[in-house]
Amino acid sequence: MNTAGTVSHAEVQAFLDEVLALDIPKKYSDWYQVDVSAVLDDCVIQGHEVDESTGDSLVFLKSSLLFCSPELGVMRHYPRSLVHCFIEDKRPEKNSENELLFRGELFSVTPEAEQLCWVRDCTRDHEIPTTQSIISGWMKWLNQG
Numbered sequence: 001m002n003t004a005g006t007v008s009h010a011e012v013q014a015f016l017d018e019v020l021a022l023d024i025p026k027k028y029s030d031w032y033q034v035d036v037s038a039v040l041d042d043c044v045i046q047g048h049e050v051d052e053s054t055g056d057s058l059v060f061l062k063s064s065l066l067f068c069s070p071e072l073g074v075m076r077h078y079p080r081s082l083v084h085c086f087i088e089d090k091r092p093e094k095n096s097e098n099e100l101l102f103r104g105e106l107f108s109v110t111p112e113a114e115q116l117c118w119v120r121d122c123t124r125d126h127e128i129p130t131t132q133s134i135i136s137g138w139m140k141w142l143n144q145g
Contacts, residue, residue, distance in 0.1 A: 011045035012037060015059060018048070024055040028070035036068050039075055047137055049118070058106070058118055060141050067116050078108050078116055085138050091125075102128045104135040 019032045040059065047060040059066040065083060067076045088103040101122050108116035120131045 008042055008044045012040045012043065015040075015045055015048045015057070018050050019055065019057060022050065022052055022055055024070065028055050031070045031073070032068070036075060039066070046141060049134070060137075063144075065116075065141075067118070076114060076116065078110070080142060080144070082108050082110055083116065083142065084109065085135065085142060087135060099123045101125065102131060104131055104138070106138055 016032060016037060020029050043059075043061055045059055046062060048057060050057045055070045057068045059068065064077055064079045067074075067078065069075075084107055086103075086105045086107070088105075089101075090103070091101050101124070103122070104120040106116060106118040108114070110116070120134055122128045122131050
């Protein structure tokens with residue numbers, strides 16, 4: 001039998017497993033295992049994203065999201081009502097100066113020092129479908145009742 005507690009623990013563990021599989025400094029891994037896991041205890045995660053190059057992550061909860069940055073040592077919580085999504089398709093503008101073909105951005109309407117800016121850029125055509133799928137997940141989360 002699957003209880004809500006078991007499910008939430010499994011989701012947190014899946015998120016932590018993905019982060020800990022990254023090639024990030026041990027102090028960042030420790031921060032996720034101790035501090036972030038403590039904050040997420042008993043939370044139901046609806047999804048997550050991890051930036052493989054920085055170790056930063058987004059955790060999508062029922063009506064908010066949590067931005068985690070081990071380098072900055074911050075966890076920032078944003079209510080869904082303060083998060084917006086912009087999508088730019090620059091394929092029609094293809095020119096040699098602009099290598100960006102497609103972009104999705106989640107951002108917050110908060111004071112500058114606390115702003116969320118999570119970007120997915122595509123510079124190659126084959127990256128666009130994956131990014132569109134990720135943005136679709138953002139839109140689904142943003143439009144939940």
